[in-house]
Amino acid sequence: MIRQGKQRNSCRFSLTSNNEIKSMPVDYIHKDLRIHSYGSYLRRRFRCRVSKVNVDGGFTCPNRDGVKGTGGCIYCDNSSFSPKGTQEKIPVETQMAEGMAYHRSRLGSDKFIIYFQKFTNTYGPLEKIRDLCQLALNHPDVLGISVGTRPDCLSDQALDLLTDMARTRYVCIELGLQSVDDGILRSINRGHDVAEYVAAVERISGRGIELCTHLIYGFPGEKREDFLKAADFIASLPVDSLKIHQLHAVRGTRLAEMYLRGEFLPITHANYVSTVCDFLERTPPRITIQRLYGSAPLSIRIAPAWGLKNNQMWYSVINELKRRGTWQGYALGEGRKGAGHSGL
Secondary structure (H helix, E strand, O other), X not given: OOOOOOOOOOOOOOEOOOOOEOOOOOOOOOOOOOXXXXXXXXXXXXXXXXXXXXXXXXXXXXXXXXXXXXXXXXXOOHHHOOOOOOOOOOOHHHHHHHHHHHHHHHHOOOEXXXXXXXXXXXXXXXXXXXXXXXXXXXXXXXXXXXXXXXXXXXOHXXXXXXXXXXXXXEEEEEEEEEOOOHHHHHHOOOOOOHHHHHHHHHXXXXXXXXXXXXXXXXOOOOOHXXXXXXXXXXXXXXXXXXXXXXXXXXXXXXXXXXXXXXXXXXXXXXXXXXXXXXXXXXXOOXXXXXXXXXXXXXXXXXXXXXXXXXXXXXXXXXXXXXXXXXXXXXXXXXXXXXXXXXXX
């Protein structure tokens, strides 16, 4: 049920005089979650409950259409991390309406960020990108947009377009990096290298656009120490938020074929939890955490089969931080005062 008695237009969006987003304090570590959660950040910033609504804008990728390769990344099947209501054949307006209704009912959300999720959402005609983003921003209950893309698919024109929108609205660019090892990026058919990611970060920085980076742990041949290098790497860059999840094989992907041939051995749940907690302890508290795990539908999931529900996955990481008595940024000597804050 939708919560009653709330001021549904109570969300506030503030800009400094020079149009740069006001920075958040670095000590907002949630006392129970032990991390700087993205949900808490949005609620503090906009003074209401905000949810992200995933939509499919009908884009593709350069390593799927032959420009850089075919077949996409070896693990890629967008249905493995997309709600079933987000499909290209469904009008974006319908996807938005259904997604917002779901979050209103489930979480009592007041306002929304529309997340263009599937594939590469700046890889297409500028007019299409503009029209879809403006369509989302024109909705009265939408505060802003989040645009998933690749480091090598962010043209000057698309970046300028998003910069103009960010002058008055919330805009986030989500860059898929996945690994800081060029060898791994080549082996998974990623189609770009770490240098291209760094160049994209530099181009985005200073434009009033938030930057989220995606990382995956558990690639074939990857060691725990290799993944932890990404924490130090990200800490050195103007990254605002992170999404982290385990590598999993889903039906119909090359990774699934590798698993069935014995060429891919998934990491254990214990390994994942321990390593992610080590990673979080090295992550500056200024960076918000949007995701701590991945959850592919059971109907297509092949491995790993940890048998945990979404909330159990989330709290397996949180509870390990509690057991350790640590929190995000702990290894850096940061956030120790913030560990007592409620984080809303």
